Amino acid sequence: MIMVPDYIIAFKDKQTESEFDQVKPRLQAFILAAGAFMYFTYGVTLVVTDLMRDAEKSTHVHGYGVDFRTYNLTEKQGDALVDFLKWQFPYYLKPPHLKYSVRDERKVGTSEGRTGAHIHGQVNWREE
Numbered sequence: 001m002i003m004v005p006d007y008i009i010a011f012k013d014k015q016t017e018s019e020f021d022q023v024k025p026r027l028q029a030f031i032l033a034a035g036a037f038m039y040f041t042y043g044v045t046l047v048v049t050d051l052m053r054d055a056e057k058s059t060h061v062h063g064y065g066v067d068f069r070t071y072n073l074t075e076k077q078g079d080a081l082v083d084f085l086k087w088q089f090p091y092y093l094k095p096p097h098l099k100y101s102v103r104d105e106r107k108v109g110t111s112e113g114r115t116g117a118h119i120h121g122q123v124n125w126r127e128e
């Protein structure tokens with residue numbers, strides 16, 4: 001059981017909170033870094049809205065994906081979070097093939113159509 005300080009990361013609900021222990025350790029580190037960045041830069045608590053989403057073919061099902069709430073962030077804060085994550089968690093094509101990716105889905109409609117505005121992050125899928 002990893003202790004997640006509630007000022008660094010908040011969860012949408014108890015279910016999502018309970019899923020944190022099931023996702024990949026690499027994704028847990030990604031989430032904690034994102035939360036720490038937002039808290040220590042802006043005093044904002046980042047909210048995780050989705051971890052193990054119940055949908056086929058989703059990185060979420062496998063514990064490799066996370067969604068962060070964005071309606072409570074200013075545009076500048078959202079931009080900074082995306083920039084920070086892309087900078088600190090790059091997508092390496094060469095060994096050791098650490099592939100992180102960040103999708104800015106704050107503009108509603110850019111997602112699969114079933115989710116609201118959010119920022120999506122994930123770590124290599126099916127490669128461990």
Ligand SMILES: [Zn+2]
Nearest residue numbers: 065066067120
């Ligand atoms: Zn997502």
